[in-house]
Amino acid sequence: MRIGRAKTVSPDAESRARLAFEAEALASVDSLYRTALRLTRVPADAEDLVQETYLKAFRAADRFQPGTNLRAWLFTILHNTARNRARDRAREGLTVDSEAVDQAADTPSYGLSGPVPTPEALLLREALTPELQAAVDELPDAFRQAVWLRDVEEFSYAEIAEMLSIPVGTVMSRISRGRRMLFDRLQHLNPVHA
């Protein structure tokens, strides 16, 4: 019996471009995985999420606009996939109260707790990285995502809006609220302020 060989692609310009695309996409695997971990908090789920992201990305490669930000495109797919999964889980019984999250995000949070001591940065610098990590992980999903994507992954507001499928204004209010929540948590960790 003869078995036909899988087609091998000749090294023409098109396949070189494809290889470059794949290599560039795969270079983001670490940051996608970290972000997926922040989203799911479960390593196995994060791995699934990243793998599904790459499957979708490679299959939809022809829809990627060359010259635009590939990393942002991958993050958009990652978040869309995570959202779809959350929706599936919600159908299975768990509920996601996204409306409450948005209401919370749109509520101005500052100006309520009165003046804050001025050497804020110095104060927070006392926080240990594991404490910061824990504080980030404890944030409600919507705020954690927004702060993480901005401060750690350094995406623009517009890119984050696209990823999370929310208006730019909501992105800003979630970042703002998320940072403020982090500040409150970290401040309480400091014995001087306890």
Add this chain to the structure above:
Amino acid sequence: MPSNHPSCASIDSLVTPFIDGELNPVDRQLIEHHLSRCGACRSRVAAEQSVHELMQERKTALCHGHAPAILRSRCATAARFSTAGTKSPASANAGRPARFGRRAWAWMAPLSAAASLAVIVGGAFLYQATAESSHLLAAELAADHMKCFAMNAVLGTHQSVEAVQSSMASGFGWSMRLPVGAEREGLELVGSRPCLYGEGKIAHIMYRHNGEPLSLFMLPRTVRPEQLVETLGHECAIWSSQDRTFVLVSRESRADVEKLVQYVHVSMR
């Protein structure tokens, strides 16, 4: 100026973009002017700013984890098989992909050396993504092949031809004979293992060929075109006979794999 002063509220929406350096010059001037006169707002801006700076400062520490090596290779594999058969955009959002890393290990927890003597078959229907692509099938089975052999190195399973054949009968209703004269081909039977696959079951028979791991997978009620696929450093030969699909996985050369396929195909009953 108290923080609930109207002009304090009016700068609310400017605070975050101000900290992120994304304000236009006009708004920037507006908020700077306000901050120069309002201590409460200076404090709240400083609070948010300090978190922003702390996050950025600790970015490296927060990002300490790397994606596991197996995930990396699975993603690279995703690139390889998706190149071969580019899907329509609609299918890009189709069902979940098969998770060939974790799933293959699902059977491991309750497994003991004694339990491993029974042939265990896992899995029934393939995930949709798998059904779409022989490349994905090959990649998944190559991963399962590596894991089952790694596991076997720990358990040291060794089963007789009769034990495997009776497991095929009880697990699949196949009254089959394993290839005869296997020793002459340099094949030594190791045994069979469960590879939980999708939502159904497939058979996994393990051999050593001249000492090197070789797997023969059999998928019931599946017909696929013949193909030889290289994935994860393995050659995967796929062929169908009657209503069963066979996949032979090994690290050997294409020529050797083709010879072995020939042998298995003609000698298995």
